[in-house]
Amino acid sequence: MVKITDVARHAGVSPSTVSYALSGKRPISEETRQRIERSIHELGYRPHAGARALASSRSNxxxxxxxxxxxxxxxxxxxxxxxxxxxxxxxxxxxxxxxxxxxxxxxxxxxxxxxxxxxxxxxxxxxxxxxxxxxxxxxxxxxxxxxxxxxxxxxxxxDFRAAGELCVERLAALGHRVIALVGSPPEVYVRRTAFAQRVVQGFTAAADRGGLSSSVHPCEATPAAARVVAEQLLREQPALTGVVVHNEAILEPLIDAFEHLGLRVPGDLSVTAICPDDVAENLPVPVTSVAIPxxxxxxxxxxxxxxxxxxxxxxxxxxxxxxxxxxxxxxxxxxxx
Amino acid sequence: MVKITDVARHAGVSPSTVSYALSGKRPISEETRQRIERSIHELGYRPHAGARALASSRSNxxxxxxxxxxxxxxxxxxxxxxxxxxxxxxxxxxxxxxxxxxxxxxxxxxxxxxxxxxxxxxxxxxxxxxxxxxxxxxxxxxxxxxxxxxxxxxxxxxDFRAAGELCVERLAALGHRVIALVGSPPEVYVRRTAFAQRVVQGFTAAADRGGLSSSVHPCEATPAAARVVAEQLLREQPALTGVVVHNEAILEPLIDAFEHLGLRVPGDLSVTAICPDDVAENLPVPVTSVAIPxxxxxxxxxxxxxxxxxxxxxxxxxxxxxxxxxxxxxxxxxxxx
DNA sequence: GTGTGTAGTCGAAGCGCTTCGACGGGCGAA
DNA sequence: TTCGCCCGTCGAAGCGCTTCGACTACACAC
Incomplete structure (x- = not known):
């Protein structure tokens, strides 16, 4: 193993000078620095992580x-x-x-x-x-x-709250008056995970503000659960025309389920989602979405x-x-x- | 920060003894070890990773x-x-x-x-x-x-080769004579990634051995690509009754595509997959599969x-x-x- | 009784690096 | 000119740990 003293000897300077040349914590003349750098390259020097961590109390x-x-x-x-x-x-x-x-x-x-x-x-x-x-x-x-x-x-x-709001506002702007949020699996809410809650808050606040009729439905990440929610929505909100989905895994199954129930997207039902762009893009019907960056x-x-x-x-x-x-x-x- | 010398002093031994008590590299009397352990607990000692790495040339x-x-x-x-x-x-x-x-x-x-x-x-x-x-x-x-x-x-x-064979043998045992492999995206093969190739080898070898008629089709990880492959298969192998899928992402879309084309799974078409168990289980029709452990x-x-x-x-x-x-x-x- | 081993412990020497204080030399200000 | 200052460099002192050799004490064999 080649160490800093080897480099120092090779370059004709002291170890501390090599160290300073590397860290830049003290000025080193251009000429010396170049010489040191050449030595480092020739010898293939790599500072030992442990030694560095010990001396500097920084592990990087x-x-x-x-x-x-x-x-x-x-x-x-x-x-x-x-x-x-x-x-x-x-x-x-x-x-x-x-x-x-x-x-x-x-x-x-x-x-x-x-x-x-x-x-x-x-x-x-x-x-x-x-x-x-x-x-x-x-x-x-x-x-x-x-x-x-x-x-x-x-x-x-x-800003998941704003994301929830944004989805609702978009649907409202398109004239939808009865909307629903299909959310994350129930355990996510039980755990009181912040982001899921905030989407609900934003959704609800924006819906109330806009005078929309709305409902919220957690949903397991399985196609079967998606079908159940779809059926329930149609039963409970027959006038539904807008849905916000905050659950990547069931986005496609949910849309499928709606279509099986006779609702075309976007013809009968407009859907927006909060999900990564590549999920939203790679669907039979690409979905209007707020990206998770x-x-x-x-x-x-x-x-x-x-x-x-x-x-x-x-x-x-x-x-x-x-x-x-x-x-x-x-x-x-x-x-x- | 509490260090090994602090522990040593507290326990009334030398630092090396503490070190040996911790590493077990030399015998330490039961009594001393207990005393040292108590000191470690009381002081909340944690060995410094960098120092350890430097001295032992092991970073763990x-x-x-x-x-x-x-x-x-x-x-x-x-x-x-x-x-x-x-x-x-x-x-x-x-x-x-x-x-x-x-x-x-x-x-x-x-x-x-x-x-x-x-x-x-x-x-x-x-x-x-x-x-x-x-x-x-x-x-x-x-x-x-x-x-x-x-x-x-x-x-x-x-053993992906054996996995490919196993899928074919299972289909063969069920009486299927015309089968196809729907594989990973083309770029995976172009990269010559071992596992994908081996599935193909196993699939082909087992099919030939069993005298089955077979074909291999790489497939992009998109529903659209799955539909294209499904249509192509029906056109080129109208007698097809068995499919092996080695592509998690299109398993469901592919089955959907077959059903849209009038082929029921498993009624008209038997499907086996090489994929993680949870993918195979969470499908409308749970799929017979070789797990990726x-x-x-x-x-x-x-x-x-x-x-x-x-x-x-x-x-x-x-x-x-x-x-x-x-x-x-x-x-x-x-x-x- | 001497020799040979082993268990249990200590002290000291590093491991390879950073950093602090010091120092010589040059330069501008006084 | 002289003082102070900054630039560029060096030497030495650690950072906190492991490990090697040495040493004591005691056990056992002969």
Whole structure:
């Protein structure tokens, strides 16, 4: 293994000069720097991560806690993880993967052993048991999702409330007066996961504001459950002409179910969804949707973390990404009554 | 931060004794060990990961390279990653996440900086560019999937060839004489990804052996592509009564397409699939399938790696998990002609 | 009684890096 | 000219842990 002293000898300088040339923490003359860089290349030098971490008390590793519970859409989580890794690499950091299963102990462990410098926690719940720990830890952290009390934490997410509102407003603008929300599986609400609740809040608030008749239906992520909900909706709201879907897995089965029941989309029923763009696009009838920008959230989360780590600039407590609605084939103006 | 010298002082022993008590590398009297353990608990001691890595040249971290290419089924990859993390934790290791995008440089980097002790590489291709590097590195590694030349490497995967055979044999046993394989997206074959090819080999070999008439059709992961393939099959093989599907994403759309074309499953057409169990189960007609045991592969991969790391026992070059077929509602004996 | 082993512990020497204080030399200000 | 200052560099002191050799004490064999 080639070490910093080898480089120093080869370049005719002291080890500390090599270190400073690498870190830029003290000025080094252009000429010396070039010589050092050449030596590094020739010898194939790579600083030892452990030694660096020990001396600098910085590991250059972030922890990412991924959810593995039911009811969350896996590709979204995966895409998010990938974007976190990619963004972290741009800041010269690596990513350590933790499962939610490890819980608070896992967080404490990687923090206490100085394995990581900072934490990213996904799938935060309204009253997440990890919150006190995250506040107490002296490591910076960023949460994906909003707990009910974000004070003292840095949180980021799509503004799901606004997303719910946006879907309703779009339907209202198209003249729909009777609408329904088909949501995430019931366990997601029972867990009091923030994002699902907020969609409901936004949906309901916007519907009330617009004087629309509305209802909310959690739904399991199975085609059978989708059929049941579709039938129930027709029974309970026969005048229904607009549906908002916040459940990637049943978007297609639900539309199928409506069509089997004789309702054409968008002819009889306009549908908007909150889901990743690629889901909305790859359907028999592409669906008007508010995108879940998982890649952007990941990148932004890492950027926030780096700002906290470097103490440069201030990291806002709350970052709510504004929703954007993309018009596709599943929505049309309501036919004259 | 509480360090090993604090523990040593508190327990009235020397730091080395604490270290040996923790690692078990030298005998420590029961009494002393208990005293040390009590001190550790009281003080809340956690060994510093960097210091440990530096002194022992073992980071207790594994690198996991996850694929992010099109054509692979994301939930499978995710489930696999989770099982790797879980298994690694049982061996007191953590997992660093690398994206395939980082490629060989990423592998070299984490190896050279001693950030990780070992590597797990997913989605290996027949002629993977990373193979020479993996052979040259002095870190142990385990590959998920089989390259064309696995010599000097440790590989593990479901025996996809046998899985293909098994599906055909099952259909043959039920009396089906004209069958087709609907496979992964074309780019998966172009990339010469091992597992997809092997399914085709197994399928073809078993069909030929059994004297069946057969055909192979790659298929994009979109409902539209599924419909096209279904129509094409009926045109080209009107006597078709058995289909093997190796493409999670289009399993349901494909069956739908057949039914729209007037073919009932399993009445007119028996279908078997190679896919995760939860996909096969959650369909209108649950599909007879060979499971992709991603969790088991992950666990076994970690176990292999640990065996190599500790030099205990020998790690076989090739581990092929035997496929298991679960009978569900999508297969029946062929109606008498 | 001497020799040989083993269990149990200690001290000290690193592991490879960063960082702090110091120092010489050049430069502008006084 | 002299003082202070900054630039560029060096040496040495750690960072917190593991590990090697050495040492004591005691057991057992001969």
């Amino acid at each position: 590793v972030l922890a990412l806690v991924i959810p593995l519970r039911t009811g969350i859409h896996v590709p979204v989580a995966m895409q998010f993880a990938v974007s976190v890794v990619t963004a972290a690499r741009r800041h010269d950091h690596d990513v350590l993967l933790l499962t939610q299963e490890e819980g608070e102990d896992g967080l404490r462990r990687v923090a206490d052993t100085a394995l990581v410098d900072a934490l990213i926690v996904m799938d935060v719940q309204l009253n997440d048991p990890r919150l006190p720990l995250l506040r107490a830890l002296d490591l910076p952290s960023v949460l994906i999702g909003f707990p009910s009390d974000p004070v003292g934490l840095t949180c980021i997410d799509l 998982s890649a952007e959230i990941g990148t932004r989360a890492v950027d926030l973390l780096m700002r906290k780590l470097n103490g440069t600039g201030h990291a806002p407590e709350a970052t709510l990404l504004p929703p954007g609605l993309t018009e596709r084939a599943s929505t049309v103006a309501r036919a004259a009554p | 971290v594994l690198a996991l390279v996850i694929p992010l290419r099109t054509g692979i089924h994301v939930p499978v990859a995710m489930q696999f990653a989770v099982s790797v993390v879980t298994a690694a934790r049982r061996h007191d290791h953590d997992v660093l996440l690398l994206t395939q995008e980082e490629g060989e440089d990423g592998l070299r980097r984490v190896a050279d900086t001693a950030l990780v002790d070992a590597l797990i590489v997913m989605d290996v291709q027949l002629n993977d560019p990373r193979l020479p590097l993996l052979r040259a590195l002095d870190l142990p590694s385990v590959l998920i999937g089989f390259p064309s030349d696995p010599v000097g490497l440790t590989c593990i995967d479901l 991603s969790a088991e592969i992950g666990t076994r991969a970690v176990d292999l790696l640990m065996r190599k790391l500790n030099g205990t026992g020998h790690a076989p070059e090739a581990t092929l998990l035997p496929p298991g077929l679960t009978e569900r509602a999508s297969t029946v004996a062929r109606a008498a002609p």
